[in-house]
Amino acid sequence: xxxxxxxxxxxxxxxxxxxxxxxxxxxxxxxxxxxxxxxxxxxxxxxxxxxxxxxxxxxxxxxxxxxxxxxxxxxxxxxxxxxxxxxxxxxxxxxxxxxxxxxxxxxxxxxxxxxxxxxxxxxxxxxxxxxxxxxxxxxxxxxxxxxxxxxxxxxxxxxxxxxxxxxxxxxxxxxxxxxxxxxxxxxxxxxxxxxxxxxxxxxxxxxxxxxxxxxxxxxxxxxxxxxxxxxxxxxxxxxxxxxxxxxxxxxxxxxxxxxxxxxxxxxxxxxxxxxxxxxxxxxxxxxxxxxxxxxxxxxxxxxxxxxxxxxxxxxxxxxxxxxxxxxxxxxxxxxxxxxxxxxxxxxxxxxxxxxxxxxxxxxxxxxxxxxxxxxxxxxxxxxxxxxxxx
Numbered sequence: 001x002x003x004x005x006x007x008x009x010x011x012x013x014x015x016x017x018x019x020x021x022x023x024x025x026x027x028x029x030x031x032x033x034x035x036x037x038x039x040x041x042x043x044x045x046x047x048x049x050x051x052x053x054x055x056x057x058x059x060x061x062x063x064x065x066x067x068x069x070x071x072x073x074x075x076x077x078x079x080x081x082x083x084x085x086x087x088x089x090x091x092x093x094x095x096x097x098x099x100x101x102x103x104x105x106x107x108x109x110x111x112x113x114x115x116x117x118x119x120x121x122x123x124x125x126x127x128x129x130x131x132x133x134x135x136x137x138x139x140x141x142x143x144x145x146x147x148x149x150x151x152x153x154x155x156x157x158x159x160x161x162x163x164x165x166x167x168x169x170x171x172x173x174x175x176x177x178x179x180x181x182x183x184x185x186x187x188x189x190x191x192x193x194x195x196x197x198x199x200x201x202x203x204x205x206x207x208x209x210x211x212x213x214x215x216x217x218x219x220x221x222x223x224x225x226x227x228x229x230x231x232x233x234x235x236x237x238x239x240x241x242x243x244x245x246x247x248x249x250x251x252x253x254x255x256x257x258x259x260x261x262x263x264x265x266x267x268x269x270x271x272x273x274x275x276x277x278x279x280x281x282x283x284x285x286x287x288x289x290x291x292x293x294x295x296x297x298x299x300x301x302x303x304x305x306x307x308x309x310x311x312x313x314x315x316x317x318x319x320x321x322x323x324x325x326x327x328x329x330x331x332x333x334x335x336x337x338x339x340x341x342x343x344x345x346x347x348x349x350x351x352x353x354x355x356x357x358x359x360x361x362x363x364x365x366x367x368x369x370x371x372x373x374x375x376x377x378x379x380x381x382x383x384x385x386x387x388x389x390x
Contacts, residue, residue, distance in 0.1 A: 001034065001035055001036070002034075002035040002038075002039050002116060002120060003116060004285060004288050004290075005288040005290070006288070008036055011032065011036050015030065015032065015050060015051065016048075018030050018050065019050040022050055029052050029067070030050055030051055030052055031051060031052055031053040031054065031055060031066075032051060032053075032054050032055070033054075033055040033056070033063075034056075035056075035057060035116070035121065037055055037056050037057075037080060038056035038057060038080050038119075038121075039116065039120050039292070041056075041078055042054070042078050044078075045078060052070060052077070053070065053076070053077040053078070054077070054078045054080065055077075055080075056080035056082075056120070057106070057120070057121060058080070058106070058121075059079040059080065059081065059083075062079055066079065082107075082122035082123075096142045096143030096144070097139070097143065097144050098145055098146065098337075098339060098368060098369055099144070099145070099146045099148065100144045100147050100148070101147075101148050101150050102132060102135055102150065103127070103149075103151065104126065104127055104132050104149050104150065104151050104157055105125060105126040105127065105156075105157050105158075106121055106122065106125050106151065106152065107121045107122040107123045107124045108123075108124060108152040108153050109124045109153075109156070110191075110227075111227060111294075112216075112226050112228060113227045113293060113294040114226060114256070114259065114290065114293055114294075114295045116290040116293055119292050119293075121152055124152075124159065124160060125160075126151075126157050126159075126160070126161050126164070128161075128164070129158070129165045129170050129173065132170065133174065133177070136174055136177055136180065140178070140179045140180050141179070143369065145180070145181040145182065145337060145369050146182035146183070146184065146337060147174070147180065147184070148186065149171075149174075149183070149184070149186075150185075150186065152187065153188065153189045153192060154167060154185045154186065154187065154188055155167050155188045155192045155193055155194070156189065156192045157170060158170075166194075166196065168194065168196040168197045168200045171183065171185075171197075171200050171204060171207060172200070172204060174206075175204040175206050175207060180206055181206060181337065181371060182206055182208050182337060182354065183204070183207050183208065184207075184208050184210060184356070186212045187214065187254075188211070188212065188213055188214075189214075189229075190213055190214070190215065190234070191230045193238050195241075198241050198242055198245055199245060201242065201245050201246040201249060202245040202246055208354040208355070208356065209246045209248055209249040209250060209355050210249065210250040210252070210280075210354065210356040211242060211249060211251050211252075212251075212252045212254075213235075213238070213253055214253050214254035214255070215253050215254070216254060216256050217255065217256060217262070217269075218255075218266075218269040218270035218271070218272060218273030218274070219262070219266035219269040219270060221266060222259055222261070222262055225259065225260070226295075227294075232269065232273060235273075236276065236277070239277055248355065249355070250280040250281075250355035250356055251279055252280055253279055253282055254283045254284075255270065255274070255282055255283075255284050255285075255314065256286070256287050257285070257287065257302075257310040257311050257314060258286050258307035258311075259287045259295070259302070260287070260295055260298040260299060260301055260302070261298075261301065262287075262302055267310050270314070271313065271314065274314065274317055274318065274321070275317065275321075278321050278325065279321065280325055280355065280356075281318070281322060282314070282318045284311060284314050286304075286307040286308065286311050287300070322381065323379070323380075323381050326357070326379030326380060326381070327379040329376045329379050329384060330376055330377065330379050333373050333375050333376070333389055334353045334359065334373070334376055334384070334386070335353065335354060335371055335372070336351035336359050336361065336372055336373070336374045337351050337369070338367065338368050338369065338370045338371075338372060339351050340368050342361075345360075348360050348361060349361055349362075349388075351366075351374075353384075357383070358382070358383040359374055359383065359385070359386055360383060360386075361385070361387055361388055362388065363389075364388045364390070366388060372388055373388075373389040374386040374387065374388055374389060375387050375389050
């Protein structure tokens with residue numbers, strides 16, 4: 001990942017640790033794939049002699065060829081860039097998976113002023129719906145109960161593919177696959193959220209009541225500089241419509257603090273939006289300039305200590321909200337998809353609600369992959385605790 005500075009630095013640190021592995025085993029093969037690879041390319045090979053190959057996300061399906069070339073003695077391979085269309089999907093795993101991720105599209109056409117994704121993931125490309133449906137069907141036949149559809153902007157799926165299914169209609173087709181219990185997706189862009197997609201939460205049996213809908217900032221002035229394409233008022237209207245269709249829906253989001261030009265009043269508006277919506281969870285970050293984006297040319301005028309103070313205030317508010325919402329579930333009965341043993345105790349099981357809350361529960365032996373009903377006894381900060389209802 002290179003969307004923020006911190007994940008990129010973590011990637012370099014990991015490669016440094018792997019260097020020791022190669023010192024003990026010269027035949028070890030070390031490569032970097034993904035967005036850092038796409039952005040830095042040949043620079044990584046020059047910077048890190050330990051590396052054997054660099055492979056961008058648009059070339060990941062060429063990994064078998066790269067490994068064969070390396071077996072033939074070739075080193076220092078760099079394959080970046082994007083081919084026409086959406087790359088062929090990777091092979092379906094032979095090992096059964098309770099939960100599986102299925103890429104339906106790649107790339108982004110939004111060009112938010114802070115975001116490097118269009119550069120490292122390319123323009124929007126969608127896979128054929130027939131291919132997606134066949135992959136999910138194969139996964140379900142091997143034991144998958146839940147699929148998570150992936151894309152940089154899933155609700156613009158097939159926008160450039162005349163005659164293809166829209167995203168809501170693709171969801172409807174997936175919903176009909178026998179044996180599939182749950183469907184989720186991420187990530188969506190508020191400006192592309194349609195009435196048809198909102199209504200899907202009230203009509204599709206297996207679509208989980210959980211929506212990740214990044215808002216990034218609560219100030220219209222900041223949203224305009226970010227080139228987000230919607231206003232604060234439009235975002236709040238979408239949230240209201242989602243809750244009208246699915247009152248129990250869990251809503252999570254991404255938000256950024258310290259964007260260039262963000263003043264105290266802009267941040268106050270972000271806090272007010274968070275208070276008004278009462279998100280179930282937030283992924284919050286400090287702005288960091290990314291080379292190649294429009295905002296990187298602007299002055300990063302929010303002091304580091306101010307960014308940290310704003311982030312701390314935002315996260316404290318969200319912690320309070322998350323705990324309050326978890327407490328509200330005490331005494332209710334929730335449907336849980338069993339994932340396995342609890343980390344807290346081998347005598348307890350763990351699973352998730354349709355709203356994506358983790359539940360640790362006791363009261364009998366439930367099998368992985370089962371849908372069970374659990375009475376919630378305790379709403380904790382990061383999870384729920386309960387007992388299997390017989």
